[in-house]
Amino acid sequence: MKSITTIVKGTFLAATVFAITQCTTASKAASGDEKTFIVGPQTADCTGVAPMKCLQVKETPSGEWTNFYTNIEGFTYEPGYEYVLKVKTEKIQNPPMDGSSIKYTLVKQVSKTKK
Incomplete structure (x- = not known):
């Protein structure tokens, strides 16, 4: 014992x-952490607080596209291009009820490919 x-x-x-x-x-x-996002060449209809257009995002080339309901600060989306982005994520202390609890900020645009 x-x-x-x-x-x-x-x-x-x-x-x-x-x-x-x-x-x-x-x-x-x-x-904050850094993530790599692949942003698709088209947006999709989605519903947040109201009907809207969402970016299509995945974290790996073989991953499934998912709706991205918020914006990426410093990133300007142009339809018809697929992007690979390095993004910084930061937890928001007191997020609005209808908003994301994570802030996304562009660190680097790795690539922009015409699709």
Whole structure:
């Protein structure tokens, strides 16, 4: 049977590791992550708060196109082109009820291909 001291030491070590990883994760989320988005050559009809046009976005070439309901700050979409973008994501502290909880900002337009 383990002694109380061994159990306390193990618990303290586990709690310390957990605290360190959570601090790292929290600061990474606060500073934002980068993602690669592939933006399709056409928009699609979709409904957010009201009927609208959504960009078609996927994160991998073999992925499925999904509706993208918000904008990417610094990016100007032109129909007929497929884009590969590096995008910074930042969590919004108090998002509007009808808005995204993530802010997307263009870091770099990697490519723009006529389709």
